[in-house]
Amino acid sequence: AQRVTQPEKLLSVFKGAPVELKCNYSYSGSPELFWYVQYSRQRLQLLLRHISRESIKGFTADLNKGETSFHLKKPFAQEEDSAMYYCALGSGSARQLTFGSGTQLTVLP
Amino acid sequence: DSGVTQTPKHLITATGQRVTLRCSPRSGDLSVYWYQQSLDQGLQFLIQYYNGEERAKGNILERFSAQQFPDLHSELNLSSLELGDSALYFCASSPRQGAGEQYFGPGTRLTVT
Numbered sequence: 001a002q003r004v005t006q007p008e009k010l011l012s013v014f015k016g017a018p019v020e021l022k023c024n025y026s027y028s029g030s031p032e033l034f035w036y037v038q039y040s041r042q043r044l045q046l047l048l049r050h051i052s053r054e055s056i057k058g059f060t061a062d063l064n065k066g067e068t069s070f071h072l073k074k075p076f077a078q079e080e081d082s083a084m085y086y087c088a089l090g091s092g093s094a095r096q097l098t099f100g101s102g103t104q105l106t107v108l109p
Numbered sequence: 110d111s112g113v114t115q116t117p118k119h120l121i122t123a124t125g126q127r128v129t130l131r132c133s134p135r136s137g138d139l140s141v142y143w144y145q146q147s148l149d150q151g152l153q154f155l156i157q158y159y160n161g162e163e164r165a166k167g168n169i170l171e172r173f174s175a176q177q178f179p180d181l182h183s184e185l186n187l188s189s190l191e192l193g194d195s196a197l198y199f200c201a202s203s204p205r206q207g208a209g210e211q212y213f214g215p216g217t218r219l220t221v222t
Contacts, residue, residue, distance in 0.1 A: 097154060097209060100151075
């Protein structure tokens, strides 16, 4: 069975500092990984997917199959990045998402 | 609003009762997914429909059922409710049968007393 682990429930960094949100996965097939974000009082929305290898709002994430990781990184955190971040793995023909438990990021002024 | 909509926003009911949660997908999206978010289990996939047909099942209890109608809206029916069913229920939609890129609704908060 697939599993997604986000080891940090809470993460605080100062504005302008680098930030890394960790995500590890366990899956026997070919993984499709995503990062979803939920800003305060807003709905869950897609931030990044590993297939597109793009940078959104300054965030990047690289799939490391050897370490089974998909960590989310940003070199200079901004206060508006404060949110709940979920790592998710898409599997099965329906690509249903298996979510990690989430990391609440707080960027301090 | 052309995004995913869910009604009602909040629902408070008693144990043993039955409720129906409704979801309208984004315009043009044929796939609807249902997820449950609870404090102890986190976000869990329940069930997926594509163009009216059930396509995938997750950890959905037998007391729960869903369907997708010809106009593509979906309903999640929860019966014989227990206290542990209290949770946020999210609906998500996508244009394809299997797409990890999903668009989420605001959720329905169910409280069972």
